[in-house]
Amino acid sequence: MSSSDTKLNDLCVDLCKLGNISDEELFKQPPPAEDCPICFVRLPSLRKATIYQTCCGKVICSGCFYAPVYDNQGNEVDNKKCPFCRVSRPTSDEEGNKRQKKRIEAGDAEAIFMIGCDYRNGTKGYPQDYRKALELWYRAGELGCSEAYHNIGYAYDLGTGVEIDKKKAAHYYELAAIRGDEVSRYNLALDEKTAGNIQRALKHLMIAVRGGDGPSLKEIQILYSDGRVTKDDYTKALRLYQAYLGEIKSRQRDKAAADNEGNRYY
Numbered sequence: 001m002s003s004s005d006t007k008l009n010d011l012c013v014d015l016c017k018l019g020n021i022s023d024e025e026l027f028k029q030p031p032p033a034e035d036c037p038i039c040f041v042r043l044p045s046l047r048k049a050t051i052y053q054t055c056c057g058k059v060i061c062s063g064c065f066y067a068p069v070y071d072n073q074g075n076e077v078d079n080k081k082c083p084f085c086r087v088s089r090p091t092s093d094e095e096g097n098k099r100q101k102k103r104i105e106a107g108d109a110e111a112i113f114m115i116g117c118d119y120r121n122g123t124k125g126y127p128q129d130y131r132k133a134l135e136l137w138y139r140a141g142e143l144g145c146s147e148a149y150h151n152i153g154y155a156y157d158l159g160t161g162v163e164i165d166k167k168k169a170a171h172y173y174e175l176a177a178i179r180g181d182e183v184s185r186y187n188l189a190l191d192e193k194t195a196g197n198i199q200r201a202l203k204h205l206m207i208a209v210r211g212g213d214g215p216s217l218k219e220i221q222i223l224y225s226d227g228r229v230t231k232d233d234y235t236k237a238l239r240l241y242q243a244y245l246g247e248i249k250s251r252q253r254d255k256a257a258a259d260n261e262g263n264r265y266y
């Protein structure tokens with residue numbers, strides 16, 4: 001048995017030790033995502049609308065990352081620096097990896113999560129290794145990265161690098177959801193819907209919508225048109241989503257999204 005097998009077994013043991021998550025814990029609205037450290041506007045829940053900086057470990061919004069930079073004469077300059085700490089962006093994967101390693105040594109959950117993704121994908125010079133990815137995500141999850149728990153849940157859901165185990169998948173989705181991962185919460189809602197537990201599904205969906213999850217809003221609309229939730233429920237969901245938009249929208253982010261569809265943030 002390799003050391004990674006042992007660690008993965010430990011991971012499963014830990015899971016058993018964790019026990020059940022109470023409904024009170026599960027259905028609590030997670031705290032909102034933190035603000036962008038430059039514009040101080042709440043970060044959007046769509047991950048593609050934020051950029052992680054390996055220099056300082058900050059997560060910056062697309063609006064700030066793509067904002068034009070001008071010289072003293074007011075001419076736009078080709079800026080290749082981190083908008084937060086002003087360190088030049090890495091020019092190669094090697095340099096980026098070196099920086100990432102430093103962040104990992106500093107216990108940066110986001111960096112550990114991302115290197116896990118590189119092992120899953122076999123990118124940036126890392127060999128494809130699902131087990132290594134799972135170990136790294138587990139560590140990142142423990143350090144507070146909700147998406148890392150989501151990815152472990154997803155691996156158990158689909159049997160990527162592990163045997164399919166729907167119970168474990170649900171458990172990791174729950175761990176992710178209570179830490180603010182809306183995609184995991186949406187998955188939990190669909191499970192509840194399939195099981196016929198519409199009220200539990202709705203509870204999950206409402207929380208996810210308040211957290212900015214568009215597909216959850218769409219799901220409530222479907223449940224409403226099927227006559228399975230009330231008009232009041234649907235109206236409330238629309239209001240919650242508007243409240244979310246009110247917190248994340250900015251002119252700078254709108255501009256980044258208008259310039260490039262890849263920066264769409266809601």
Ligand SMILES: [Zn+2]
Nearest residue numbers: 036039061064
């Ligand atoms: Zn910003």
Ligand SMILES: [Zn+2]
Nearest residue numbers: 055056082085
């Ligand atoms: Zn930086």
